[in-house]
Amino acid sequence: MKLELMSVTTLVLLLAVAVVVPATASLDHLPRGAAPKDAPHFAGDAFACDNGKSIPMESVNDEFCDCDDGSDEPGTSACANGHFYCTNEGHEPALMVSGRVNDGLCDCCDGSDEYSGLVACPNTCEELGRAAREAAEREAQLQREGFATRVRLENQAKQEIQVSVIQPSCCYFFRVFLAHSRVVPSQAKHHMERKERIAALDKEMESLERRVQELEAAKTEAETPEAAAKEVFDKDWEATMQARRSEAHANTFDFLDVNNDQSLTAEELLLHPELANDEQQGVTMKDIEALLDVDDDGSLSEAEQSVSLDHFKEHLYSHITKVMADKDGVHPEPSDPKPEYDEDIKTLIANADAARTAHREAESQKRLKESDRKKLENELNYDTGDSHEFAHMINQCYELEDREYKYKLCMFDKVTQEPKAGGRATKLGKWNGFVEGSDRTRAKFDDGEKCWNGPNRSCEVQLSCGAENKVLDVAEPNRCEYVMRMESPAVCKPFLAIDPAAHDEL
Numbered sequence: 001m002k003l004e005l006m007s008v009t010t011l012v013l014l015l016a017v018a019v020v021v022p023a024t025a026s027l028d029h030l031p032r033g034a035a036p037k038d039a040p041h042f043a044g045d046a047f048a049c050d051n052g053k054s055i056p057m058e059s060v061n062d063e064f065c066d067c068d069d070g071s072d073e074p075g076t077s078a079c080a081n082g083h084f085y086c087t088n089e090g091h092e093p094a095l096m097v098s099g100r101v102n103d104g105l106c107d108c109c110d111g112s113d114e115y116s117g118l119v120a121c122p123n124t125c126e127e128l129g130r131a132a133r134e135a136a137e138r139e140a141q142l143q144r145e146g147f148a149t150r151v152r153l154e155n156q157a158k159q160e161i162q163v164s165v166i167q168p169s170c171c172y173f174f175r176v177f178l179a180h181s182r183v184v185p186s187q188a189k190h191h192m193e194r195k196e197r198i199a200a201l202d203k204e205m206e207s208l209e210r211r212v213q214e215l216e217a218a219k220t221e222a223e224t225p226e227a228a229a230k231e232v233f234d235k236d237w238e239a240t241m242q243a244r245r246s247e248a249h250a251n252t253f254d255f256l257d258v259n260n261d262q263s264l265t266a267e268e269l270l271l272h273p274e275l276a277n278d279e280q281q282g283v284t285m286k287d288i289e290a291l292l293d294v295d296d297d298g299s300l301s302e303a304e305q306s307v308s309l310d311h312f313k314e315h316l317y318s319h320i321t322k323v324m325a326d327k328d329g330v331h332p333e334p335s336d337p338k339p340e341y342d343e344d345i346k347t348l349i350a351n352a353d354a355a356r357t358a359h360r361e362a363e364s365q366k367r368l369k370e371s372d373r374k375k376l377e378n379e380l381n382y383d384t385g386d387s388h389e390f391a392h393m394i395n396q397c398y399e400l401e402d403r404e405y406k407y408k409l410c411m412f413d414k415v416t417q418e419p420k421a422g423g424r425a426t427k428l429g430k431w432n433g434f435v436e437g438s439d440r441t442r443a444k445f446d447d448g449e450k451c452w453n454g455p456n457r458s459c460e461v462q463l464s465c466g467a468e469n470k471v472l473d474v475a476e477p478n479r480c481e482y483v484m485r486m487e488s489p490a491v492c493k494p495f496l497a498i499d500p501a502a503h504d505e506l
């Protein structure tokens with residue numbers, strides 16, 4: 001049975017080899033489906049499985065799986081874990097699971113996996129190979145262009161530095177330092193420009209600081225008479241009010257002091273029904289005594305029995321004016337609004353206001369310059385690359401729009417997300433340098449705005465070679481963690497031909 005089967009298979013196999021795979025000299029002795037790298041295994045009289053088990057060479061491709069690792073059946077589907085190698089001349093070789101051998105589907109582009117005659121597979125390797133080579137050439141062209149752009153940008157920076165080194169500038173010591181250092185020229189250019197701007201800012205800030213001091217003195221000068229005049233006016237007003245309050249106290253006291261002996265007694269207060277605890281019952285001596293007993297000790301001291309104006313003012317006035325407010329002769333404390341300052345004082349206030357505003361504005365100008373300076377200082381510390389290939393991206397932003405948002409990537413600064421429908425832009429992160437060990441192909445933007453009930457937003461920018469700076473897409477693989485892909489000439493390398501062996505074979 002087995003012998004018969006074998007002979008038929010062998011015949012088909014021989015035919016297939018003759019027609020489909022024009023064997024090259026070096027692969028002559030290779031069994032069907034074996035990879036060229038395994039050629040030595042098939043050279044002797046016996047075949048060794050990977051685990052060391054030895055089998056006769058006749059057991060290779062005999063449609064029976066002898067080796068646990070499936071290595072004895074590269075050209076049949078007998079071993080579930082075997083692998084079939086397609087030569088695919090004209091395109092790339094491929095290694096596939098041997099279950100695909102003679103399964104009626106064309107898997108290898110050279111058709112070598114289907115030799116049973118079940119289906120006829122056309123050889124499409126030439127066509128596929130050409131398309132792949134064309135795609136690789138396009139990719140290579142793009143990389144060449146990108147690298148050329150990178151070189152151009154670097155050279156541009158070099159020329160700029162030469163010009164700026166020759167030009168007289170403030171940074172003498174920096175130029176001396178340059179002449180004796182190995183700082184990359186464009187990096188130096190970038191540094192020098194900023195150092196010069198910082199020096200210019202320092203000068204501006206020096207004169208601004210003088211101005212702030214002058215204005216502060218002027219402010220003090222204007223505020224002194226202002227404060228003095230206001231104090232006089234306020235004191236006058238307070239005295240007037242004090243007199244009016246005293247008058248109200250005294251008039252009320254006099255009204256209650258029926259016999260005019262400068263002392264209030266229980267009998268005098270008993271005349272006023274408003275002082276009753278219970279309106280129905282009317283005012284009683286008990287009510288009056290409770291009112292007079294201001295220290296609540298259950299008895300009336302002399303001061304409590306015979307109430308003087310001062311005692312009245314201190315302890316009784318406020319209650320009595322409240323319950324007897326409507327009564328003629330009872331005068332609550334006046335609450336006149338404070339009148340406006342007179343014209344002279346108003347002029348002094350206006351002068352002081354102007355001096356305060358001028359001082360405040362000069363201070364805020366100074367703060368703006370300080371923040372400019374800080375920004376420049378930060379820029380001095382940017383990592384713009386070994387040959388300063390990222391220098392041209394300083395202060396540049398690159399945009400991308402999707403359906404909902406406009407994204408803005410400002411290199412060395414921040415990444416933002418702005419709703420297209422309108423509204424405030426959200427900061428996804430601020431520049432935190434290139435990821436260490438990434439060869440400047442990944443940049444981190446951290447510490448963005450806080451997510452609702454979550455962490456602060458962050459964004460990683462992944463750079464690949466391209467002819468120009470372009471944001472390709474943006475994704476949010478984890479909540480509030482964004483990934484932005486970008487093409488840039490800055491990461492292009494000198495073009496090297498793609499090694500086909502580097503491609504995955506499985």
Ligand SMILES: [Ca+2]
Pocket residue numbers: 059060061062063064065066072073
């Ligand atoms: Ca076998």
Ligand SMILES: [Ca+2]
Pocket residue numbers: 100101102103104105106107108113114
């Ligand atoms: Ca197949």
Ligand SMILES: [Ca+2]
Pocket residue numbers: 257258259260261262263264265268
């Ligand atoms: Ca009296």
Ligand SMILES: [Ca+2]
Pocket residue numbers: 292293294295296297298299300301304
């Ligand atoms: Ca008492």
